[in-house]
Amino acid sequence: MxxxxxxxxILQPLLDMLRLPLEEIKIEKVVDLVSYDGAIAAQCxxxxxxxxxxxxxxxxxxxxxxxxxxxxVRTLLLGLCMNRVIPADKWVIEPNAFWRHSLGCALVTQRMxxxxxxxEPEKAYLAGLLHDIGLLVNSVLYxxxxxxCLRIAAEQQAPLHVIEEQVLxxxxxxxxxxxxxxxxxxxxxxxxxxxxxxLSLLAAPGPLACLVHLSDLLCRARYLGYGYDEIxxxxxxxxxxxxxxxxxxxxLGNMDLVRFTLDIDGAMDQIVATVDSVFGSKNVAVSAAT
Amino acid sequence: MPIEIAKPKPAPALEQNSSDPAFLKIRDLVYRISGIYxxxxxLYLLTSRCARRMVALELTSPAEYLEHLTVRGNRDAExxxxxNEITIGETYMxxxxxxxxxxxxxxxxxxxxxxxxxGLKRLRFWCAGCSTGEEPHTLAMFLLEEKEKLxxxxxxxxxxxxxxxxxxxxxxxxxxxxxxxxxxxxxxxAKYFKDAGDKKLQANxxxxxxxxxxxxxxxxxNKMLFQKGMDVIFCCNVLIYFDLASKRRVIQHFYSNxxxxxxxxxxxxxxxxxxxxxxxxxxxTGTTAYWKAPATLPAGGKK
Ligand SMILES: C[S@@+](CC[C@H](N)C(=O)[O-])C[C@H]1O[C@@H](n2cnc3c(N)ncnc32)[C@H](O)[C@@H]1O
Ligand SMILES: [Fe+2]
Ligand SMILES: [Fe+2]
Numbered sequence: 001m002x003x004x005x006x007x008x009x010i011l012q013p014l015l016d017m018l019r020l021p022l023e024e025i026k027i028e029k030v031v032d033l034v035s036y037d038g039a040i041a042a043q044c045x046x047x048x049x050x051x052x053x054x055x056x057x058x059x060x061x062x063x064x065x066x067x068x069x070x071x072x073v074r075t076l077l078l079g080l081c082m083n084r085v086i087p088a089d090k091w092v093i094e095p096n097a098f099w100r101h102s103l104g105c106a107l108v109t110q111r112m113x114x115x116x117x118x119x120e121p122e123k124a125y126l127a128g129l130l131h132d133i134g135l136l137v138n139s140v141l142y143x144x145x146x147x148x149c150l151r152i153a154a155e156q157q158a159p160l161h162v163i164e165e166q167v168l169x170x171x172x173x174x175x176x177x178x179x180x181x182x183x184x185x186x187x188x189x190x191x192x193x194x195x196x197x198x199l200s201l202l203a204a205p206g207p208l209a210c211l212v213h214l215s216d217l218l219c220r221a222r223y224l225g226y227g228y229d230e231i232x233x234x235x236x237x238x239x240x241x242x243x244x245x246x247x248x249x250x251x252l253g254n255m256d257l258v259r260f261t262l263d264i265d266g267a268m269d270q271i272v273a274t275v276d277s278v279f280g281s282k283n284v285a286v287s288a289a290t
Numbered sequence: 291m292p293i294e295i296a297k298p299k300p301a302p303a304l305e306q307n308s309s310d311p312a313f314l315k316i317r318d319l320v321y322r323i324s325g326i327y328x329x330x331x332x333l334y335l336l337t338s339r340c341a342r343r344m345v346a347l348e349l350t351s352p353a354e355y356l357e358h359l360t361v362r363g364n365r366d367a368e369x370x371x372x373x374n375e376i377t378i379g380e381t382y383m384x385x386x387x388x389x390x391x392x393x394x395x396x397x398x399x400x401x402x403x404x405x406x407x408x409g410l411k412r413l414r415f416w417c418a419g420c421s422t423g424e425e426p427h428t429l430a431m432f433l434l435e436e437k438e439k440l441x442x443x444x445x446x447x448x449x450x451x452x453x454x455x456x457x458x459x460x461x462x463x464x465x466x467x468x469x470x471x472x473x474x475x476x477x478x479x480a481k482y483f484k485d486a487g488d489k490k491l492q493a494n495x496x497x498x499x500x501x502x503x504x505x506x507x508x509x510x511x512n513k514m515l516f517q518k519g520m521d522v523i524f525c526c527n528v529l530i531y532f533d534l535a536s537k538r539r540v541i542q543h544f545y546s547n548x549x550x551x552x553x554x555x556x557x558x559x560x561x562x563x564x565x566x567x568x569x570x571x572x573x574x575t576g577t578t579a580y581w582k583a584p585a586t587l588p589a590g591g592k593k
Contacts, residue, residue, distance in 0.1 A: 232573065233392075233396040237570060257563070257571055257578075261573070
């Protein structure tokens with residue numbers, strides 16, 4: 001765990017910032033963080049100037065942050081930080097695949113949170129973004145065993161956590177919880193990293209864990225998984241998380257899941273562009289959803 | 291693109307005024323018979339289709355044409371000809387590859403396992419609204435390719451139906467150009483087609499013999515009642531122009547025609563949200579389908 005915490009100087013202030021609700025974040029603070037590291041600042045500028053954001057000749061970090069929005073800047077910062085923390089040869093899971101999945105889950109969780117009128121959609125975004133940090137722990141600390149997991153999972157087109165359990169005896173949920181606690185993330189976020197597959201681990205699963213559970217499934221079913229084709233057959237409406245949520249958020253029942261799924265496909269370009277801006281474009285094994 | 295003109299046709303000789311009350315009556319008639327509803331902004335489509343028929347019959351007024359559709363002795367035949375003009379469908383082979391992946395990876399193994407128990411090693415597929423046959427031919431190729439693997443020891447049949455006589459005739463002939471075949475690889479072309487000249491390929495006898503074509507109007511309750519025992523139904527890009535009531539009716543028929551545990555595939559962007567809540571929506575990689583859960587399934591879902 002410590003090798004992960006010997007992080008770049010901005011990781012701690014970044015984590016502090018990630019804990020805050022969006023409206024309490026001071027834009028100056030973010031600009032400072034971004035400017036602190038030349039490479040990070042340059043990447044922000046590059047993304048803000050890309051055609052996706054309208055190509056408006058952005059020259060200062062401040063306007064780049066404004067154009068990208070706090071959500072995206074936070075994602076970028078986190079991605080770049082992790083990029084430093086994890087040596088290139090320790091990335092077992094393809095970094096582009098990992099961030100596409102994480103960012104995909106962040107967006108889907110946030111959108112779903114808005115649809116059901118969950119009171120903290122930003123927190124939902126963050127929960128989606130961080131739910132799989134355990135995969136990074138496994139990459140760094142259990143590199144060879146985890147490589148084996150990924151190979152077998154891809155070969156059998158099976159869920160990764162199931163294979164982790166078989167091969168390692170624990171999953172990225174266990175290691176994710178440890179890192180989340182180490183980073184002193186909120187209890188809710190710790191629960192999300194720990195329980196996003198198996199909600200029954202919690203006595204009373206909260207809405208965040210349920211939301212992330214569902215959006216993780218949705219993303220994996222829409223070519224935003226872990227970089228390999230997975231055999232999926234998901235009855236979301238029959239899922240325990242869905243039923244828990246519907247009980248407290250009846251608006252969920254008014255959601256057209258087919259439409260929502262197409263919305264995810266629509267967000268794909270943005271997700272890919274943002275991730276590619278952090279890690280350079282790479283051809284991840286992702287079939288185009290048409 | 292759903293139902294639209296696939297090939298350019300000569301422009302109608304007459305510009306028709308779509309607000310003519312006769313057209314509104316024709317719209318209602320078409321709706322009653324086929325379930326296809328031309329809303330205000332789609333009315334021009336209907337009038338241009340009618341105009342073609344009017345040119346053929348040398349008629350000048352919509353009222354006259356309405357008479358041909360309603361009171362003349364050959365009104366049924368004329369209605370059919372009009373429907374042939376209206377329902378020209380855009381389609382091509384391997385239009386929904388993710389559906390085939392879901393079949394291979396999840397649906398067929400699931401159904402084979404459930405059915406194998408009873409010793410009935412036979413599968414039934416139905417392409418409802420098959421247009422010129424690209425969809426059932428694709429399915430037939432897919433199933434033939436699995437014959438020695440997944441489907442070893444099993445037989446299957448494919449029923450392919452449409453309302454449009456012209457489309458059905460083309461489907462039976464099985465002659466396709468590059469447009470229809472653009473997603474079909476060389477290996478499959480060589481294995482299941484023969485040269486038909488004029489840069490076209492024709493389905494060979496092996497492929498053709500897998501499919502039974504029939505004319506079924508999805509709004510024809512009598513016929514719909516007798517298509518029982520289906521394992522998987524495809525009804526892609528057909529119900530989009532149906533109004534809610536007709537859609538519901540058709541979906542209910544599909545539900546009762548499916549075996550418990552069977553699946554219904556719709557087109558890429560089609561949803562049964564607020565149309566039906568007897569089917570269960572299931573997500574597969576890259577696609578969704580509707581599932582008829584077996585009655586014995588405990589509440590709380592699949593798996
Ligand atoms: C766009 S095509 C779909 C072709 C194919 N299923 C696909 O997805 O590629 C729509 C077809 O639905 C048929 N159709 C429309 N209304 C129908 C009805 N009431 N009964 C039967 N077929 C109908 C049309 O004739 C047309 O061939
Ligand atoms: Fe996970
Ligand atoms: Fe995940």
